Amino acid sequence: MQTPTATIPHLIAAGFHALSDPLRISVLELLRKRELCVCDxxxxxxxxxxxxxxxxxxxxxxxxxHSRQEGRWIYYSLNLPQFSILEEYLADFRHNQVISSAHPCCD
Structure with missing residues (x-):
């Protein structure tokens, strides 16, 4: 299922904001290995x-x-499709071979 184009800038900005904190990066690194409970x-x-x-x-x-509740505990795991959106966004910049010069401004 495709993500609506209108939400893409919001998802990209929120994703990179979330990646801008060392503690959040540490959480993601731990979740790379397996789902974990908040207490863990x-x-x-x-x-x-x-x-x-x-x-x-x-x-x-x-x-x-993603989060899921089991009894009184909440477990977290990675949502890999969202990482793909961020990866694709950055990959698109590699395809720009030449960036055009600005047009002359109006007088």
Missing amino acids: LCEILGVSQSKLSFHLKTLKEAGLV
Whole structure:
């Protein structure tokens, strides 16, 4: 299923914003290996649940992670299709062989 074109700039901006914090990068690196519970993430990263919740919310709003609840625990995993959108956005810049000069401005 294609993402509507109108939402692409929002998804790209939110994705790169989410990737701009070292703690969020650390969370993503841990989730690369396997799905993890919030309590496990807190323990591994040595942060409080309130601090981690803020960062997980940012990652979730950017579409970079999924969450699921099992009992009283919430588990997080990567949402790989969103990473593909960001990857494709950056890859498009490689295809620009020549960037045209600006047209002369009006007098």
